[in-house]
Amino acid sequence: MDFLTDPLALNIFRQALIAAVVMGATCGAIGAYVVLRRLAFIGDALSHAVFPGVVLAYVAGLPIFAGAMVAGALTSVVIAVVSRGQRIREDTAIGIFFAGAFALGIVLISTQSGYQRDLSAFLVGDLLAAGWDDIVVSALTGAGVIGVLVALRKELLLVSFDRTYAQALGYPVFVLELLLLLLLTATIVVSLSAVGIILVLAMLVTPAATARLLVDRFTPMMVLGAVLGAVYGIVGWYVSYYLGWSPGGSIVLVATLAFLIAFIFSPSHGLLAHRLRRHPQHSARRAAIDQPSGHDHVEAGEAVVASLARRHPPGR
């Protein structure tokens, strides 16, 4: 077991490992919503949109966390306001502002001396740069995000599955959906030091998508997503330690590989299982399962943004 414990002799490596675990668990937990509500594009947008906030806070010597949260929240609101008009669709508005905000961050950082190294740290993460202060803030934030997800599990599940019904029951749908975006922003900020802006999307989506292939209920999916995210963080970090690869890149590659394995071998939803199920003796069961009226037309990601713009579901 020496190869597991050796790296932990140094404080800096212990910190890095903790940061990787916090990032993986938080991303994996909220990832259940990102996957089921199709928020991947919004998650990508938010991760890029926090960039100028991070840079500004960094330049001004303010807490990076605060800068990122403010930028993420502002971007959510701007996207919501612009897409209120008929002429600009939500996804277009998201595209405009996430690239725009990202460009602002790049310009800001290019005005600083020695920006090349710092830029790459923001983009792909730099686990070894995290100090204890950062770790504590990250761990508390991650625990906070997971705590809110657990405390509001009924309400968030209800709004995600059937927002019209949630409204009919009198739940504040708009507030809950905005809260979900803010939790997403906080998760992205927690993840910056480990995987950076570009790769965080993978951690928001991949562990949860893998969990979706392995379990058939929401709560197990969220728990498994968090566990997988943490495991990917640990395994990826050791891989990067011993092979000298980029930590962020290694973690995401481990996650991607695990997804591919589940995609092929999952007992319930894997490619192999589907092949086997085509076999005649299973066809009766498939027929029963294939029958449902599976309309997939609700673009939930759009719905969230649309609901931020108008507080009402599409009219009929």
Add this chain to the structure above:
Amino acid sequence: MTVAISTMLQLRGLAAGYDERWAIEGVDLDVPAGRLVGVIGPNGSGKSTLLRAIIGLVPRRAGSVALDGGAVDLRRVAYVPQREAVDWSFPISAEQVVMMGRYSRIGPLLGPGTGDRRTVSDALERVGMGELAQRQIGELSGGQQQRVFLARALVQEASLLLLDEPMTGVDRGTEETITQLMRELRDAGATVIYATHDLETAADVSDLLCFVNGRVVAFGAPDETFTPKTLHATFGGELMIMTTGDHSHVHGGGHHGAHSHADER
């Protein structure tokens, strides 16, 4: 001798809709307690909007809604949306969907108790879905899904139920279950209001009919309101009378594929 009938739901000058075009306008309605009310009208006539405006799902532009003389308390109202409105691939069981009807009673932070679980399994039995309680919601047929949503409304133990086209696209057995349940709820004292295309069933089943076409064309007992005049005023040229065998069916036109019974499992 006149008997005072208690009005449960009172609408006055209600207008509702999105943007500039309001789907309904000038709606005055007094719905007595403990009645089964069928809301009838062609597509786009504002049937859904009327139901949704009662609980504020569609913005009210004018007028008022009163439940037992006061503001609408959403905990007393159970709403069954049109079936297409949810994500069927969601990893959630029939039982979990029904449990959502208990959420506002369970309260924040807590999980469901044994009482809630019993209520949910009773409701599932009542709609004939006891054995399929653990199925993923998307694996169920259209009729089975509709039964689940009905069970979800049941566990709310509401005094006003609003059902938006509950019989559209379901099999004959489910249609009968729904009809039976609506009657039982009415007999237990609840007020049940449902929107439908199916004029004949509505006339057979309902205590009161409400003909809607952007406004209320007629409201009253089927005997009084089910007349060629109101039908024409409601449906205009869209009305279809189809003769199949020795039955003639009257349909509010405009919906595609007429009334589907093809969903039998």
